[in-house]
Amino acid sequence: MDLNQLTNDPEAIVEADRAHVWHHLIQHKPFEKDIDPRIIVEGKGMKVWDIKGKEHLDAVSGGVWTVNVGYGRERIGKAISDAVTKMCFFGGTAGTIPGATFSEMLIDKMPGLDRVYYANSGSEANEKAFKMVRQISHKYYGGKKSKILYRERDYHGSTLATMSAGGQDERNAQYGPFAPGFIRVPHCLEYRAQNDYAGDSYGVKAAEAIEEVILREGPDTIGALCLEPITAGGGIIVPPKGYWEKVQEICKKYEILLHIDEVVCGIGRTGTWFGYQQFGVKPDIVTMAKGVASGYAAISCCVTTNEVFDKFKDASDHLGYFRDISTFGGCTGGPAAAIENMNIIIEEDLLDNSKAMGLHLNEKLHELMDKHNWIGDVRGMGLFAGIELVQDRGTKEPVDEKKVMGIVADCMNQGVIIGATNRSLPGYNNTLLFAPPLIATKDDLNHVVDAVDQAMTRVLG
Numbered sequence: 429m430d431l432n433q434l435t436n437d438p439e440a441i442v443e444a445d446r447a448h449v450w451h452h453l454i455q456h457k458p459f460e461k462d463i464d465p466r467i468i469v470e471g472k473g474m475k476v477w478d479i480k481g482k483e484h485l486d487a488v489s490g491g492v493w494t495v496n497v498g499y500g501r502e503r504i505g506k507a508i509s510d511a512v513t514k515m516c517f518f519g520g521t522a523g524t525i526p527g528a529t530f531s532e533m534l535i536d537k538m539p540g541l542d543r544v545y546y547a548n549s550g551s552e553a554n555e556k557a558f559k560m561v562r563q564i565s566h567k568y569y570g571g572k573k574s575k576i577l578y579r580e581r582d583y584h585g586s587t588l589a590t591m592s593a594g595g596q597d598e599r600n601a602q603y604g605p606f607a608p609g610f611i612r613v614p615h616c617l618e619y620r621a622q623n624d625y626a627g628d629s630y631g632v633k634a635a636e637a638i639e640e641v642i643l644r645e646g647p648d649t650i651g652a653l654c655l656e657p658i659t660a661g662g663g664i665i666v667p668p669k670g671y672w673e674k675v676q677e678i679c680k681k682y683e684i685l686l687h688i689d690e691v692v693c694g695i696g697r698t699g700t701w702f703g704y705q706q707f708g709v710k711p712d713i714v715t716m717a718k719g720v721a722s723g724y725a726a727i728s729c730c731v732t733t734n735e736v737f738d739k740f741k742d743a744s745d746h747l748g749y750f751r752d753i754s755t756f757g758g759c760t761g762g763p764a765a766a767i768e769n770m771n772i773i774i775e776e777d778l779l780d781n782s783k784a785m786g787l788h789l790n791e792k793l794h795e796l797m798d799k800h801n802w803i804g805d806v807r808g809m810g811l812f813a814g815i816e817l818v819q820d821r822g823t824k825e826p827v828d829e830k831k832v833m834g835i836v837a838d839c840m841n842q843g844v845i846i847g848a849t850n851r852s853l854p855g856y857n858n859t860l861l862f863a864p865p866l867i868a869t870k871d872d873l874n875h876v877v878d879a880v881d882q883a884m885t886r887v888l889g
């Protein structure tokens with residue numbers, strides 16, 4: 429078919445998609461006859477329109493918590509266009525003007541960190557971090573300090589090494605065997621506490637559970653601890669009071685690098701530039717992706733302290749530098765978009781909006797909890813929230829996953845896009861997720877919560 433004709437014919441687009449596109453994270457069987465694949469054609473602010481002309485209020489920033497500054501930002505489009513027209517790409521052995529400029533802006537927001545390594549996706553940034561840890565182990569510890577700790581329920585990416593550090597068993601179930609040297613530590617969700625504790629000390633207990641793993645494995649075999657600041661897809665788990673202080677103390681005590689995966693929380697989601705900044709943590713390595721350019725371009729960063737960076741600066745050793753490359757880390761479109769993205773957040777006070785609207789969302793979700801016994805727990809920070817659905821508040825038995833997805837589908841019918849921890853944790857795919865763009869207003873959030881209210885009544889009764 430003539431391509432011009434194709435792009436102007438909605439039905440032909442749907443058929444082309446049905447015939448040739450392999451969508452992410454989705455079963456294709458229903459596309460054969462029951463339903464059409466969803467094609468999103470336009471976005472403005474917090475709204476998107478599909479190819480059938482239906483309007484949706486997007487409470488998950490592009491489905492996967494990415495479009496932090498909202499849709500339709502012409503100035504980001506222009507910045508990308510200007511950058512790639514002038515100088516589209518040069519391999520990362522050289523620098524570029526947007527790359528250098530954004531690194532300066534970013535480091536300004538991350539006191540204590542110094543160096544930015546550019547890549548393309550969250551998984552890739554995490555792989556870079558893992559490789560740094562492994563190389564440090566080889567160079568300074570005879571290869572012994574190579575284990576990387578990761579936490580149950582956390583997610584760090586879709587590649588095999590990041591899946592080896594994946595705390596969501598159902599996602600991993602069919603892709604093993606995984607890479608050796610990745611060791612799991614327990615989650616820190618107080619609502620589903622895994623150890624006995626006396627109330628307010630759960631945070632410390634949960635961190636001590638990490639220390640137990642370190643002692644079991646041998647502290648001198650462990651190079652890094654990799655954690656999400658707030659577990660995202662694993663159920664919006666905000667670490668309890670005392671947790672981060674203890675984690676920091678443990679890392680220091682055993683000389684373990686603290687790698688924080690800010691792929692979701694980074695760039696304003698929780699109301700500060702980074703999630704770790706909510707807890708006063710001092711990481712050695714920080715990775716980020718989604719919000720860096722709000723999805724306008726593919727860019728991720730692995731940011732380190734000079735202490736880490738300097739370990740790769742030994743010129744007497746011909747193997748001493750970081751022997752890694754990411755071809756498209758040399759694209760200028762990513763950092764050009766990231767510069768404008770950050771400028772928008774600053775000019776429009778979107779960190780403050782995330783904080784204020786986050787409080788409003790939290791309040792509305794608690795009101796919903798008063799109304800529906802199905803809600804066992806409301807969690808979140810800034811414009812990042814989750815509600816865990818249970819059959820009974822006493823037993824905390826999770827609501828059936830099909831019903832959880834039924835609520836998501838009902839909201840979709842109402843023109844509101846929300847998310848869920850679907851198909852990642854056996855038995856616990858029962859948390860509805862909200863991560864709207866940082867521009868969300870009270871009216872937007874009320875609309876979202878009303879839709880969830882109606883959907884819960886219809887689906888759960």
Ligand code: PMP
Pocket residue numbers: 492548549550551552554583584585586656660661689690691692717718
């Ligand atoms: N880390 C976290 C915390 C994530 O949520 C994700 C993606 N959802 C990733 C890493 C991987 O990012 P990407 O899909 O860009 O590889």
